[in-house]
Amino acid sequence: MHARFAFGQNSSERTRNTYLKPDIVQQRQYTLDRLDLKRDENALDIGCGPGLLVNEMAKQTGQNGLITGVDPSQPMLEMAEKLCRDQNNTLFQQADAEALPFESAAFDVAVSVQVLEYVHNIDQALLEIHRVLKPGGRALIIDTDWDSLVWNNSDRERMLNALKIWQSHREDSFLPRKLPAKLRQAKLSLSKLSIYPIINTAFSDQDYSYFLAKSICNHLTDHLPSEQINNWFQDLVSKDDQNDYFFSLNRYVFEVIKQP
Structure with a gap:
């Protein structure tokens, strides 16, 4: 699933810790609200990561429902299984999004959050x-x-260069603009399209943009001198010190239906 980025033990733990930050906790609650799960439904989380969404979904469907999580990363799945060990209506399996190991018409609901851009x-x-x-x-x-x-930021060219290098780790950094046509081709009917924004006006280790900046720095180490990377990061720190920090990013939310 993550063709250009493999989640090992360390990166899996960093990602899980980020998913526990307030920005992503709020996004996860928004996701649950949009899913609107019913009692006894069977649902699939594609790219379940450390299982935080699966754990919450399982509470909503009840004991007669089943929440299945798939992910290509074994360390992620081990975290998910540990988190959900007391939930008897969860199941985890190692798999890619392109080849789901399930029978046809097996699920009432499927969800994929920040995954398909890596496929x-x-x-x-x-x-x-x-x-x-x-x-x-x-x-x-x-x-x-x-x-x-x-x-x-103080140097637009430097920022654009850093982002261009960092974006090379995913398959398609601009997938949402192409999804409506691709959904039609797959005979999935788009019922609603929304935007979920993440906005930070401070640069702290409790904010999503701080984690993102750290992730970018880690990726840039193979491409740029450490001094350039540090200058890029310190510019963001300076913006925060000057009360001039701003970050915004849009998640695009596609609600689709498989027509009977």
Whole structure:
């Protein structure tokens, strides 16, 4: 699933810790609200990561429902299984989005959050979502178009260069603008399209943009001298010190239905 980025033990733990920060906790609650799960439904989380969303979904569907999480990363799955060990209506399996190991029409609901932009064959992944959904089943797909990023900084050229290098780790940094047509091709009907913004006006380790900046720095180490990377990061710190910090990023939220 993550063709250009592999989640090892360390990166998996960093990602899990970030998912516990307020910005992403709020995003997860928004995701749950949009899913609107019913009692006894069977749902699939594609790219479940450390299982935080699965754990919350399982509380909503009750003991007669089943929440299945798939992820290509074994360290992620181990975290998910540990988190949900007391939930007897969860199941985890190692798998890619392009080849879901389930029978057709197996699920009432599917969800994929910040995953499809890492998938090499997006058309195949959408066909798989269509296949595993029951007729009338619904899916929620959330991904970022990284052109929506607004980040106050002192050197626009330096910022654009850093982002261009960092974006090379995913398959498609601009997927949402292409998704409506691809959903139609996969015979998934788009019922609602929304935007979920993440906005930070401070630069602290409790904010999503701080984690993002750290992730970018880690990626840049293979491409730029350490002094340039440090200058880029310290510019953001200076903006915060001057009460001039601003960050905004849009998640695009696609609610779709498999027509009966």
